Amino acid sequence: MVDHPKEWFIDTGATRHVCADKDLFSKYTLISGRELYMGNNATSKIVGLGKVVIKMTSGKELTLIDVLHVPDIRKNLVSGSRLVKAGFRIVFEAGKVVIMKNGQFLGKGYIEKGLFKMNVMTVLRDLEKIPKPKQVKIGPKTVDCIFIGYANNSSAYRFLVHKSVIPDIHENTIIESRNAAFFENIFPSKEEKETSSIKRAHESTNEETHENEEPRRSKRAKIAKTFGPDFLSYAIENDPSTLSEALSSPDAPLWKEAIKNDMLIMGSNHDIIMKTKKMLTKHFDMKDMGEADVILGIKIVKAPEGIVLTQSHYIEKVLRKFNAYDVTPLRSPVDLSLHLSKNRGEPVSQQQYARIIGSLMYITNCTRPDIAYSINKLSRFISNPSHDHWKALERVFKYLKYSMDYGLHYSTYPSVLEGYCDANWISDTKDSKSTSGYVFTIGGGAVSWKSSKQTCIARSTMESEFIALDKAGEEAEWLRNFLEDIPRWMKPVPTIMIHCDSQTAIGRAQSSMYNVLLLKVGKRSILGDTLHNPVST
Structure with a gap:
């Protein structure tokens, strides 16, 4: 049986191209009486011969002739020796294979279970947008529900019906809807005597209140939030360092209160996960919410070939909060014709501007590297924003409205850490510092990214690229050490490849006569060590 009939692997030990799926052939001829000899001395019957056209993820096509149908x-195997004889160049480096012909890039692939798997169009997975349920107007009759999570196949919410006067909706049933108004200070599942005195906005204003009922008071001892400007707080050496020490200390109630929060337990062994939950249940009042679907505002969606991390619900909440949900969508977050600079006049809605930047920065740091440059640029003007800064911020809102359902899609392939680095040289005539950016990917999705202003002045485009490579090299070193600490990760971790699009910087870095690199990059650089003992290439 074929593992995955649409996947192709490069095999330098194979003398012929071999395909198991007849549907992949564009030209086909039946043959008989021939057998294919394997490396383990086994044989398989050859039933056909023909031509197969493979479309790479680069958009280019690789035509294989005389392919055996077994x-x-x-x-499915691509013979490396036959490609080389046909004039192709194959480069294996850092867990990655690159195929070129006549100096032109054709395609690439990554190592998977000891073989190099080619990136073809049939294995390219696009992030499926989560469909939105049909919006309907909320009628006069409402249903009291308890929020329990998010729907699996749409962007709707899931609710447990607490009280209903609608005949078609019964109590203690689960419904999915997007037409909801949330009240964070009302807890319908608690008894009436424990409910908050805050009433819902749609309740009748002439309802009598319980004047004689005493409000609930916390039994916890009141502790001052600050000790004043004349005191500093330090960590005490006798503080517990483990969970058992914290629970056995005199301050055990305080430690229990501090640990109360959402918790995500991950692991490869289901029995160990269950034992961990059982242990925590003995010491804490906790509720098992089952398989995680949302954590810290990040929604976890299961896709056919992996998982998707998205913040579509949080982005919608931010857009509605700042009255930007009805804006006209745009396809890009930056207006290149708008040059931003410091505001020399009075600030325009500075506090509101800071609140919006804070909300968007959380989105950027969690799941949206595509707006990292925009938010980093706009965050430089928080102290004194102008109308131009607000105009650029509104464009980010319009882009988020267009790309609300975007997210990060992770799969098991490729399991190779790879980086991309770039820099722009003095794009602002009033600021002599350039901007650096990098992104690292694993499993088809970004795992680390950054866009920031460089801390030193570059005198040329090449130097700005070197400064960007220096920062990317630091991150690559940290990520490699992190992967080394993961017990089940492939050891040793392959060399991390960092891509740079500056031919001048690449040529100068490879020059043995260039010996003043560290002086140009800065007072501390990892790039000089990288060139001699490469973490990246």
């Missing part, structure tokens, strides 16, 4: 083969 239904019993488990993997």
Whole structure:
């Protein structure tokens, strides 16, 4: 049986191209009486011969001729030796393979279970947008519900019906809807005597209140939030360092209160996860919410070939909060014709501007590297925003409205850490510092990214690229050490490849006569060590 009939692997030990799926052939001829000999001395029957056209993820096509049709083969194989004889160049480096011909890039692939798997169009997975349920107007009759999570196949909310006067909706049933108004200070599942005195906005204003009922008071001892400007707080050496020490200390109630929060337990062994939950249940009042669907405002969506991390619900909440939900969507977050600079006049709605930047920065740091440059640029003017800064901020809102359902899609392939780095040289005539940016990917999704102003002045485009490579090299070193600490990760961790689009910087870095690199980059640089003992190439 074929593992995955649409996947292709490069095999330098194979003398012929081999395919198991007849549907992939564009030209096909039946043959008989021939067998294919394997490396383990086994044989398989060859039933056909023909031509196969593979479309790479780069958009270019690789045409294979004289491909053997062997239904019993488990993997589709591309013979490396036949490609080389046909004039192709194959480069294996840092867990990655690159295919070129006549100096032109054709396609690439990554190592998977000891073989190099080619990136073809049939394995390219696009992030499926989560469909929105049909919006309807809320009628005069409402239903009291308890929010329990998010729907699996749409962007709606899931509720447990607490009280209903609608005949078609019964109590203690689960419904999905997007037409909801949330009241964070009302807890319908608690008894009436424990409910808050805050009433819902749609309740009748002439309802009598319980004047004689005493409000609930916390039994916890009141502790001052600050000790004043004349005191500093330090960590005490006798503080517990483990959970058992914290629970056995005199301050155990305080530690329990401090630990109360959402918790996400991850692991590869289901039995150990259950034992951990059982142990925590003995010491804490906790509720098992089952398989995680949202954590810290990040929604976890299961896709056919992996998982998707998205903040569509949080983005919608931010847009509605700042009255930007009805804006006209745009396809890009930056207006290149708008040059931003410091405001020399009076600030325009400075506090509101700061609140919006704070909300958007959380989105940027969690799931949206595509707006990292925009938010980093706009955050430089928080202290004194102008009308131009507000105009640029409104464009980010319009882009988020267009890309609300975007997210990060992770799969098991490729399991190779790879980086991309770039820099722009003095894009602002009033600021002599350039902007650096990098992104690292694993499993098809970004895991680390950053866009920031450089701390030193670059005198040329090449130097700005070197400064950007220096920062990317620091991050690559940290990520490699992090992967080394993961017990089940492939050891040793392959060399991390960082891509740079500046041919001048690449040529100068490879020059043995260039010996003043560290003086140009800055007072501390990891790039000089990288060139001699590469973490990245």
